[in-house]
Amino acid sequence: MDDTETASLGRVTLQRLASELGLSTATISLALRDSPVVAQATRQRVQDMARERGYVANRGAASLRTARTNIIGVGLHDIVNPSFTELLAALEDALSGAGKTILLGVSQEDVVRQARTLGTLAEYRPDAFIISPALDTTIADLRALAISGIAVVQVTREVEGSGFDFAGSDDETGVSLGVAHLVALGHRRIGMIGGLQGTSTGRKRLAGYMAGLAKAGLPFEPALHAPGPGLREYGREGVARLLALENPPTAAVCFNDLCAFGAVMGVQAAGLEVGADFSIVGYDDIGEAALWHPALTTVYTRIPEYGRAAAALALARIAAPTRPVERVVLEPKLVVRASAGPPPARRAR
Amino acid sequence: MDDTETASLGRVTLQRLASELGLSTATISLALRDSPVVAQATRQRVQDMARERGYVANRGAASLRTARTNIIGVGLHDIVNPSFTELLAALEDALSGAGKTILLGVSQEDVVRQARTLGTLAEYRPDAFIISPALDTTIADLRALAISGIAVVQVTREVEGSGFDFAGSDDETGVSLGVAHLVALGHRRIGMIGGLQGTSTGRKRLAGYMAGLAKAGLPFEPALHAPGPGLREYGREGVARLLALENPPTAAVCFNDLCAFGAVMGVQAAGLEVGADFSIVGYDDIGEAALWHPALTTVYTRIPEYGRAAAALALARIAAPTRPVERVVLEPKLVVRASAGPPPARRAR
DNA sequence: TCATCCATGCTAAACGATTTAAGCCCCGCG
DNA sequence: CGCGGGGCTTAAATCGTTTAGCATGGATGA
Numbered sequence: 001m002d003d004t005e006t007a008s009l010g011r012v013t014l015q016r017l018a019s020e021l022g023l024s025t026a027t028i029s030l031a032l033r034d035s036p037v038v039a040q041a042t043r044q045r046v047q048d049m050a051r052e053r054g055y056v057a058n059r060g061a062a063s064l065r066t067a068r069t070n071i072i073g074v075g076l077h078d079i080v081n082p083s084f085t086e087l088l089a090a091l092e093d094a095l096s097g098a099g100k101t102i103l104l105g106v107s108q109e110d111v112v113r114q115a116r117t118l119g120t121l122a123e124y125r126p127d128a129f130i131i132s133p134a135l136d137t138t139i140a141d142l143r144a145l146a147i148s149g150i151a152v153v154q155v156t157r158e159v160e161g162s163g164f165d166f167a168g169s170d171d172e173t174g175v176s177l178g179v180a181h182l183v184a185l186g187h188r189r190i191g192m193i194g195g196l197q198g199t200s201t202g203r204k205r206l207a208g209y210m211a212g213l214a215k216a217g218l219p220f221e222p223a224l225h226a227p228g229p230g231l232r233e234y235g236r237e238g239v240a241r242l243l244a245l246e247n248p249p250t251a252a253v254c255f256n257d258l259c260a261f262g263a264v265m266g267v268q269a270a271g272l273e274v275g276a277d278f279s280i281v282g283y284d285d286i287g288e289a290a291l292w293h294p295a296l297t298t299v300y301t302r303i304p305e306y307g308r309a310a311a312a313l314a315l316a317r318i319a320a321p322t323r324p325v326e327r328v329v330l331e332p333k334l335v336v337r338a339s340a341g342p343p344p345a346r347r348a349r
Numbered sequence: 350m351d352d353t354e355t356a357s358l359g360r361v362t363l364q365r366l367a368s369e370l371g372l373s374t375a376t377i378s379l380a381l382r383d384s385p386v387v388a389q390a391t392r393q394r395v396q397d398m399a400r401e402r403g404y405v406a407n408r409g410a411a412s413l414r415t416a417r418t419n420i421i422g423v424g425l426h427d428i429v430n431p432s433f434t435e436l437l438a439a440l441e442d443a444l445s446g447a448g449k450t451i452l453l454g455v456s457q458e459d460v461v462r463q464a465r466t467l468g469t470l471a472e473y474r475p476d477a478f479i480i481s482p483a484l485d486t487t488i489a490d491l492r493a494l495a496i497s498g499i500a501v502v503q504v505t506r507e508v509e510g511s512g513f514d515f516a517g518s519d520d521e522t523g524v525s526l527g528v529a530h531l532v533a534l535g536h537r538r539i540g541m542i543g544g545l546q547g548t549s550t551g552r553k554r555l556a557g558y559m560a561g562l563a564k565a566g567l568p569f570e571p572a573l574h575a576p577g578p579g580l581r582e583y584g585r586e587g588v589a590r591l592l593a594l595e596n597p598p599t600a601a602v603c604f605n606d607l608c609a610f611g612a613v614m615g616v617q618a619a620g621l622e623v624g625a626d627f628s629i630v631g632y633d634d635i636g637e638a639a640l641w642h643p644a645l646t647t648v649y650t651r652i653p654e655y656g657r658a659a660a661a662l663a664l665a666r667i668a669a670p671t672r673p674v675e676r677v678v679l680e681p682k683l684v685v686r687a688s689a690g691p692p693p694a695r696r697a698r
Numbered sequence: 699t700c701a702t703c704c705a706t707g708c709t710a711a712a713c714g715a716t717t718t719a720a721g722c723c724c725c726g727c728g
Numbered sequence: 729c730g731c732g733g734g735g736c737t738t739a740a741a742t743c744g745t746t747t748a749g750c751a752t753g754g755a756t757g758a
Contacts, residue, residue, distance in 0.1 A: 013743090013745085014745065015745090023708090025708095026709080026746080027708075029745065029747085033746095037706075037707085039705075039707085057472050057745085058474060058745070059472040059473050059474075060412050060418065060473065060474060060744080061713090061743070061745040063713090063745085064407075064410050064413060064713045064715085064745070064746090065712070065747080066713085066746065066747095071473075079428075079437060080431075080438050082431070082434075085431075088428060089428050089429050089455070096455070101452055101473070103452055103453075104441060104451040105450070106441050106442075117445070120445075120450055123405055123406050123408040124409065124420075125407060125408075125409060144403070147403060148405065149360075232640055261640065262640075264642075268642060287429070287581075288637070293617060293642055362715085363714065363716095364715090374715075375718095375737070375738055376737055376738075378717085379716090386735090386736075386737090388735080391737085406715080407714055407715065409715090410714035410715040410743090411714080413713090414714085414715055414717080415743085
């Protein structure tokens with residue numbers, strides 16, 4: 001491709017258009033944004049010329065003047081994890097629809113890296129941050145954001161007491177739904193795999209597990225709780241730990257679907273059948289869950305919905321920085337598939 | 350959190366620091382960047398003050414002056430697809446390590462949306478674009494990028510003749526490796542599932558399929574070729590189509606792992622055993638592939654490696670805009686697992 | 699005929715940084 | 729005492745927009 005057309009004389013700027021048309025930059029600027037204050041004919045002339053010369057506005061310059069960038073800083077800890085990928089996709093969709101563009105930062109579950117990343121993003125003066133705080137993030141870690149004056153929305157996870165908007169799922173209820181389902185199927189010894197106390201989701205999902213047990217009148221046995229990161233690898237390891245117990249559980253709820261997939265593999269590796277010999281309930285209902293073999297019984301946490309909600313909260317706070325803090329907490333929904341069935345003792349044999 | 354500290358007097362800028370320290374903005378700017386031209390003592394004083402006052406540089410303003418943003422525009426067509434998620438993660442990792450930040454655009458396989466998205470990204474004046482062009486993108490579609498003077502690197506997919514750098518995998522060789530593996534196992538009727546002619550990957554992977562057949566002296570039977578999008582849903586549909594043939598193949602290579610997962614499900618849904626009754630070879634070797642049941646035999650295309658390569662190409666072109674166009678094409682590698690075995694006819698029965 | 703008004707477009711000052719040529723101060727040397 | 733020069737700092741221009749306020753000129757109304 002040749003690029004002699006415009007590149008020859010340097011970038012085409014407002015000023016260049018102005019001098020070429022014999023108008024002022026003010027007029028050009030207004031005309032390009034279709035301001036009624038410039039005559040219809042002139043507007044047309046300017047816009048035609050801009051198109052013809054391949055004018056591309058410089059938002060950086062405009063932002064300097066307007067103190068608005070239309071950039072949203074999105075800080076996630078992991079984008080390979082499908083729950084966060086789905087979240088990112090939902091955010092991208094909602095934000096791009098509103099004319100915002102995402103500046104991406106990934107913290108890898110590391111507070112130090114998170115601080116650095118968010119610091120870098122802040123230099124671009126995003127209109128808002130949408131973040132899912134890394135493991136062990138404290139209020140103090142978010143202090144820099146708080147005083148920056150930039151709108152902040154937390155999504156999925158939150159740092160309690162941070163005073164930022166939040167969009168997510170009711171994790172406590174969600175996991176208790178999974179436990180209740182297992183109880184209804186007849187299970188009495190139910191484990192939990194995955195989840196770390198360093199995140200709000202870890203704490204709340206554990207609380208949901210305990211609440212579920214309590215509601216069924218079942219005791220919480222620490223041995224049946226295998227905390228750990230929400231990864232496939234860990235799900236496999238966790239379920240192995242449970243199966244190795246002297247008196248193993250007949251089922252388990254998982255911190256997330258990834259853990260559940262790992263658990264399914266672990267159960268199969270032990271020569272047992274998932275849904276018959278051992279039941280598994282996942283959490284989140286990511287796209288793959290329905291496609292697994294056996295299809296995963298899980299809890300739909302409405303990731304795309306709270307992703308959109310987070311985007312909406314960000315836009316709302318940009319528009320009204322002093323509006324009261326808002327929390328959007330969606331009701332999760334049990335999705336019954338094939339990975340959980342009655343416990344072996346109850347089955348015909 | 351209270352934010353009376355600094356927010357009270359508006360943002361803290363270079364000028365503000367300057368007047369507070371009784372120095373000029375020039376000195377502050379130099380000092381903050383550790384220029385040896387300002388006295389060590391002054392530098393220290395400035396940096397301490399900056400930290401204390403919570404100074405955050407405004408990169409937009411700096412970029413206006415320096416014509417460098419440290420932003421890389423990344424345009425992908427789909428981020429939920431794990432191959433692109435893994436790519437995005439690799440890009441993020443490599444770029445953030447080099448002090449660059451990603452501005453994200455998603456085209457949803459739609460040329461119109463792609464044009465709009467890239468146009469928006471361009472307004473932020475990224476130092477480079479790293480793109481994986483949407484389906485049916487033509488040279489003309491990329492013309493605007495070409496004349497923008499911004500460095501452009503294509504990744505995974507490419508528009509032939511566009512004259513941009515490229516990093517990806519040798520797809521023709523890759524798929525032929527899969528075919529060769531099936532041939533070696535004894536298969537004689539091998540199908541191909543997925544892939545569209547609107548992308549370079551679709552064309553090259555099909556070519557690899559045909560080359561693989563040819564090398565084994567097998568004919569290309571159009572009926573065994575089930576083109577389509579590289580999605581789980583489609584893999585399932587595609588394999589169903591093949592199995593419904595009067596004389597169905599005993600194996601198939603897939604456009605990507607997602608297709609392969611779908612195909613595995615389709616085979617199982619037909620009551621057949623994958624790797625025994627029907628063999629499947631995937632493509633890409635995304636993280637899940639090793640964890641499937643059965644574990645997926647596939648071709649590793651080195652996504653993280655060519656992701657890093659794409660990042661490196663972008664950095665190189667930023668540094669030297671006139672350097673010769675470079676193509677990094679990595680050798681794919683067959684990964685033998687459990688989803689492909691000898692054809693039924695050869696098995697003991 | 700003159701003041702008023704409207705429509706249109708312009709002037710000029712921001713915005714917050716970077717950068718280069720120039721200035722100041724002081725010291726040492728002849 | 730004057731001059732050269734080293735070390736540090738600064739003034740001012742610049743990047744590409746936006747926008748408040750002003751200027752112009754023709755039409756309108758009294």
